Amino acid sequence: QKEVEQDPGPLSVPEGAIVSLNCTYSNSAFQYFMWYRQYSRKGPELLMYTYSSGNKEDGRFTAQVDKSSKYISLFIRDSQPSDSATYLCAMSRLYGQNFVFGPGTRLSVLP
Amino acid sequence: DVKVTQSSRYLVKRTGEKVFLECVQDMDHENMFWYRQDPGLGLRLIYFSYDVKMKEKGDIPEGYSVSREKKERFSLILESASTNQTSMYLCASSFTTGTGSAYEQYFGPGTRLTVT
Numbered sequence: 090q091k092e093v094e095q096d097p098g099p100l101s102v103p104e105g106a107i108v109s110l111n112c113t114y115s116n117s118a119f120q121y122f123m124w125y126r127q128y129s130r131k132g133p134e135l136l137m138y139t140y141s142s143g144n145k146e147d148g149r150f151t152a153q154v155d156k157s158s159k160y161i162s163l164f165i166r167d168s169q170p171s172d173s174a175t176y177l178c179a180m181s182r183l184y185g186q187n188f189v190f191g192p193g194t195r196l197s198v199l200p
Numbered sequence: 201d202v203k204v205t206q207s208s209r210y211l212v213k214r215t216g217e218k219v220f221l222e223c224v225q226d227m228d229h230e231n232m233f234w235y236r237q238d239p240g241l242g243l244r245l246i247y248f249s250y251d252v253k254m255k256e257k258g259d260i261p262e263g264y265s266v267s268r269e270k271k272e273r274f275s276l277i278l279e280s281a282s283t284n285q286t287s288m289y290l291c292a293s294s295f296t297t298g299t300g301s302a303y304e305q306y307f308g309p310g311t312r313l314t315v316t
Contacts, residue, residue, distance in 0.1 A: 097240060121303055132204070132290055132307030133243075177242065185231070185294060185303055192242035 092116055095178055095191035104200050108165040112178035112191045115159065119180040119189075122154050124163045127175045127193065136176075137163065168198045203227075204308035206291055212314045219278040221311050223291030230296040232274035233305065234258075234266060236287040243290065249274055250296065281315045288312050 095112045102108055110124075120141055125133035137152040139145045139161075145152045151164040161180075165172055178191040207222035223232065231250055235243040235258075245258030247266040255266050263285060267275045274293075278285055289312075292305040 093242075095242075123303060130309070132292070132309050133305075134307065135304045138303050179243075181303070185296070188245070188305065190235075190243040192240055 091192075092189050093178065093180065093191040096194055097192055099195040099197060101197045101199060102168055104168060104170060104198055106168050106198070108168050108172070108196060108198075110163040110165075110176050110178075110194050110196070112161050112180075113159055114161075114180060114189075116180075116182065116189075117156070117159065118182040121181045121184060122152070122161050123179040123188075124150075124152055125177040125179060125190075127177060129174075133177055170198050170200050173197045204291055204293055204306050206289075206308040206311050208311050209309065210312050210314075212316065213278075213281050214316055215282060217278075217281050217315075219281050219313065219315075221276040221278075221289055221291075221313070223274045223276070223293075223308055224272055225274075225291075225293040225306070226272065227293065227306070228271065229293035229306070230271070231294045232268065233292040233294075234264075234274065234276045235290045235292065236260070237290055237310070238287050246276065281313075283315050286313060286315045 093114045124137040126136045127133040142154045142156045149166045153162045175193040175195045177193040181188045204225045233248040234246045249268045265277045290310045291308040294305045
């Protein structure tokens with residue numbers, strides 16, 4: 090079993106839809122959770138960061154962490170074609186160290 | 201604005217060649233990382249460095265070595281390239297854990313290496 094699992098997609102949605110992206114993990118020691126966005130032919134860039142369980146909102150993006158279920162989610166409201174990218178979840182046990190990345194979900198938002 | 205640059209966007213090498221991938225960051229970050237990214241496998245850590253002349257093995261160091269002679273520069277070396285090292289290579293940097301933003305890694309654009 091991989092340490093971090095993520096549905097690779099591709100996921101296609103119409104513009105304006107609510108998108109739900111998810112990761113599951115097996116290591117209960119993970120405490121720091123991140124979502125990165127990677128556009129084609131570019132490196133990943135940090136989108137959201139959360140510590141431990143709970144929700145965090147930033148504009149159209151909401152990150153949720155459920156440590157009891159070992160499950161994290163990223164919601165995108167009012168999705169736009171510019172949101173089309175690969176979304177990678179990442180997590181770590183120690184602050185700023187030993188990041189483990191999921192394989193990424195490719196999202197296409199159709200105009 | 202943080203910038204991480206990588207020496208080449210695309211590289212084609214022959215089996216057995218020695219390959220150098222260079223990474224430079226301009227934010228005075230202490231930490232630097234080398235990953236490879238393959239479809240379905242995500243990013244896998246090859247090596248990282250927390251300081252000049254320091255290096256630590258990641259999850260898949262076999263067949264690779266690294267060099268960090270200056271704080272801003274981190275090199276990945278494939279001593280004898282093999283076809284299974286064909287991949288996208290990503291360099292990243294971050295602040296040390298003593299700061300408030302050590303969770304964020306800044307990535308370069310990647311080098312797509314093909315070994316034939």
